[in-house]
Structure formats: structure tokens, C-alpha cells
Amino acid sequence: MNAVGIHRSSQWGISGGKDGSDSIVVNGGYPDDHDAGDEIIYTGQGGRAHNRHVADQELVLGNAGLKRAYEERQPIRVIRGSKGDKRFSPAAGYRYEGLFGITEMWPEVREQDGLRIWRFRLVKLGTEASAAPTSDPDEAEDDNVSWTGGHRTSLVKVRRGQRAFRTGLLEKYGLNCAVTGPAPKQVLQAAHLRAFADHGTHKRSEGLLLRSDIHSLFDAGLLAVDTADNTVVVAPSLRTHTTYGPLAGTALLVPAGLMPDRAALDDHHQAARARWALEE
Incomplete structure (x- = not known):
């Protein structure tokens, strides 16, 4: 994926930084991730050592890039690896899955250790579940939103009022x-x-x-x-x-x-x- 230019990073699961991110790899690296096919709850990077959480995640590096993509409605290329959810992952290697939009982001405190992680909800563009992002989740309203370089989303109802x-x-x-x-x-x-x-x-x-x-x-x-x-x-x-x-x-x-x-x-x-x- 790196060689053909789909994912610029050769190691990190998030490609990009403070100026924006353009792709992620879903490969079972974080137990908090949830893959439902056209919708993914993705955990940000950082705060881990020796395969366990040891510190709060911060909005830096790839996390800052995903935040920028979320705020500017930039689509994200999603790549699945063979170590992810077997229902949607390739049997071996990696597979490009298409463009997704980040529809929500929020900090979450893990009950296991009290450490903060950043979570990103991605929905495949062109699906009924596609939702409108907003830089402030408390200010979301029903809206039709176009993703830059992607498909138009469907009408979304977000806690009216x-x-x-x-x-x-x-x-x-x-x-x-x-x-x-x-x-x-x-x-x-x-x-x-x-x-x-x-x-x-x-x-x-x-x-x-x-x-x-x-x-x-x-x-x-x-x-x-x-x-x-x-x-x-x-x-x-x-x-x-x-x-x-x-x-x-x-x-x-x-x-x-x-x-x-x-x-x-x-x-x-x-x-x-x-x-x-x-x-x-």
C-alpha cells in the first residue's frame, strides 16, 4: 500500500499529521476498535507501550490529522489488514476498502485503566449511514453535506434541539x-x-x-x-x-x-x- 501511494506511512496506522490525514489501516491493533463493515469506530494512536495503554492519547500526529480531516470533511482511504475482524478482512496481506468519511470524533475514558483515548467514527461514503460531521457535536443539526472528493450524504437526524x-x-x-x-x-x-x-x-x-x-x-x-x-x-x-x-x-x-x-x-x-x- 505504501509503495503504490495509497498509504504514505510505512509503519503507522494513520497516514498524515497536523496538516491532515488521508488514510488509515484497520488491522486489529487496538482492542477498542469496532468494525461493522461500512462503519468503523477507530481508536487514535499513542499512549501505548508493549501492546498496552500506559498514558492518555493526545491530539497530535495522526490524531491531529484525523481531526483536521473531520473538520474539513476530507475523505479518508481505509485499508484493512488480515489481523482485523475476520468478517471484513482479507485472508492475508492488506486490501484497499475505498473512501470513508469521519462523521464523529470524541475523547473516551477506558474503564479498564482510566486512560483517555480518541475515537473516530468512519462511514463508507455513499452508504445510507453516512452522516454529517461537525466541529462541535453539541451544535449538530439536520443537514445535507457534501464530502470533498466523495459522495453526497443522505439526510441525517442528529438530536434535534x-x-x-x-x-x-x-x-x-x-x-x-x-x-x-x-x-x-x-x-x-x-x-x-x-x-x-x-x-x-x-x-x-x-x-x-x-x-x-x-x-x-x-x-x-x-x-x-x-x-x-x-x-x-x-x-x-x-x-x-x-x-x-x-x-x-x-x-x-x-x-x-x-x-x-x-x-x-x-x-x-x-x-x-x-x-x-x-x-x-
Whole structure:
């Protein structure tokens, strides 16, 4: 693949850097990857030594390139190797699979070790699942989007009303993460205290403004709020983590008069604790 110019890197799974990436190799190198044929959840590079995660992944090198491709709607060439999912991989060697578009990217904290990885959702261009990317997932709206050099996507529905929900929380709380304090607008996201997928509603009284990585922890049930004293509670698996462990017991940075719905916070806290009990 390198010799014929499909993948510029001769070793790395991501070809490119801060100026953009143009191809990736899916070859079973990361256990967090998920291959469903026309849709791939791809794990970024870095943070590993001796085939295991030892540090947080950063948005540098190939990860920065994929971020640039995502923001600028540049298609990515996908290559599958024989060590990937056997349902979609060649029996030997490598095979070029065509052009995919990056439709989502997000940081995710691994439950096994509390380390952050970057995740990229790629969908084969021209398929019904193709979705519109956005530089801010909280601001996505229904849209028809053309990929540079690719095919036109189908109409996509993305949590109608999410933009207004986030705008409302920004008006309510300002540029302030409820857990870590002041933060740029670009990294602040609107978190639902009750899963939107279950209730289908956006209630400002049931929302918190959180930094993107804190939002991921909150949604995963690894971080919650104890309304007895409005302090942050951290899952046992993260209590020794150098970044997130110290958050345990800190006060929620929300004025008393602007606190979200107590019952919703309690429901989230109880659900999180039930999950921790199963893991112990």
C-alpha cells in the first residue's frame, strides 16, 4: 500500500499529521476498535507501550490529522489488514476498502485503566449511514453535506434541539465547566442528567455544562454528583488517576440558585453507584 501511494506511512496506522490525514489501516491493533463493515469506530494512536495503554492519547500526529480531516470533511482511504475482524478482512496481506468519511470524533475514558483515548467514527461514503460531521457535536443539526472528493450524504437526524439546549446552558452558566471551572466555549458540552435517548427531551433544569472529557466520564457513569453536599463523586476505578482522582469530594462549581434538578442528579448518582457495585 505504501509503495503504490495509497498509504504514505510505512509503519503507522494513520497516514498524515497536523496538516491532515488521508488514510488509515484497520488491522486489529487496538482492542477498542469496532468494525461493522461500512462503519468503523477507530481508536487514535499513542499512549501505548508493549501492546498496552500506559498514558492518555493526545491530539497530535495522526490524531491531529484525523481531526483536521473531520473538520474539513476530507475523505479518508481505509485499508484493512488480515489481523482485523475476520468478517471484513482479507485472508492475508492488506486490501484497499475505498473512501470513508469521519462523521464523529470524541475523547473516551477506558474503564479498564482510566486512560483517555480518541475515537473516530468512519462511514463508507455513499452508504445510507453516512452522516454529517461537525466541529462541535453539541451544535449538530439536520443537514445535507457534501464530502470533498466523495459522495453526497443522505439526510441525517442528529438530536434535534441540541444546539438550543447547549446555548441555553451557556447563557445559564457562562464559560464554566460545572466540575473543573472556566473553559473555552469550544470544549464545553451540554450534558443530560437523564439520557436523551430514553426521554427525548431537552430540559435546561436537567442539564449541566461540562468540559468534553468530563462529559464523557459523566455519561459513562464514572463521575456523579452527591446532592447531600453538592460534591463530585468519582468511580473507584478512577480514584487513583492523577487527573480525575483529585476531583473526588470537590464542590460542584454551580451557584446555589442555578443548581439543576436534584432528583435528576440523584437518579444519575444512584445509577452510577449501582454500576460500580457490579464491578467490585
